[in-house]
Amino acid sequence: MIISSSKPFGEVLAALEGIDNIFVIGCNVCAARLHVGGEPEVLDMCEKLKAAGKHVVGWVLPTAACSIRSYGALVEKGPDIRKADAILVMACGSGTSVVSRLVDVPVYPSNNTDSLGGRSGEQVLPQLCEMCGACNIQEFGGICPKANCPKGLLNGPCGGSISGKCEVYTEKDCAWQLIYRQLEKTGSLELLEKIIEPRSYS
Template sequence: MIVAERKPIDEIIGFVKNCKKILLVGCNECVTVCYAGGKKEVGVLASALKMAFMKEGKELEVEEVTLERQCDHEYLEEIRNIIDQYEAVISLACGVGVQFLAEKYLTTPVFPGLNTSFMGVTEESGVWSERCQGCGQCILGQTAGICPISRCAKRLLNGPCGGSTDGKCEINKELDCAWQLIIDRLKELGRLEDYEKLIPIKDWSTERAGGPRKIVREDLKS
């Protein structure tokens, strides 16, 4: 899922400090799972914003709505009939949702309520960590299911660097060395000979280096 966290409240207040009526839009997908932008977080933020305004002797009307997704037309259409009533929108979706909402409704300013962090997993309740950087050319089949692009600080493709000590990364003693994890896992799988196979130079054009990416499926296009 896409993992995000709420922006500092002062930053959010700054976006709408001159408004009297705003729409706060949550998203029922990834950001609900990571407790950043679901229905509950929309309610808490609405309360906090109202109180922050009241404390200054001002009033802020906040309408709350949580859409199934903000990255699909059909769900964003649900606010078409109401969006013009508001001076601004704060979206609690990931950056994708914020942008799609802003692209769709050109006359209302849309502000992000979250900082989108990474694509990752829920390690345990309240703990999320990165697992994928969307490089567009998955090599997990060669690396025992452990991604050196997202989990090695240097994104090395052929073994650990000299900074790997006791299985930990040199940038942070708490951080596992991705290549140590790969080697250990290959050993467990009886596939250590795969470690000897060199991964060729990666074509980074499928990652961000090639600019914004797009996938077109002709069989699905309307």
């Protein structure tokens, strides 16, 4: 799941300055589950834009904004997209980028894309993976230090953790404490003895 968050409405409005006819596109997967681009948020955005004097020509909620077949598929769902001077996409940057390639009017994002995360039950889990292209998360009990330790340490903790919290981001759990606990739980503590070499970029 891509973790994204809503930009302040004032920022969205400022970006749309001078543009009248706006078509809104949500995303019924990640953005909907995070409440930043599902139907309630799209309808709320339409109302706010109208209240700010904009003309909202229509909206659609594709299954995933990052996976839209064609411009025709958008027109099929929302024919009024043809009247738009600009499109506002309530998804992550990937969805905004896909929409940009399909339309011939300017496209604006209403969200910031924060990280590649996930969700477990009601808990949103941000920043689980850095998309490094060389996954060896099995060495760390499934908790990636490249993504979760601000120092990116591959071979154990820095020693600065206090009461299980990271010394850099004190509100976050120390990634290496989490890794230790997970390896302990799975009977894999011997992995801590293994030296993990830095990635070769040669």
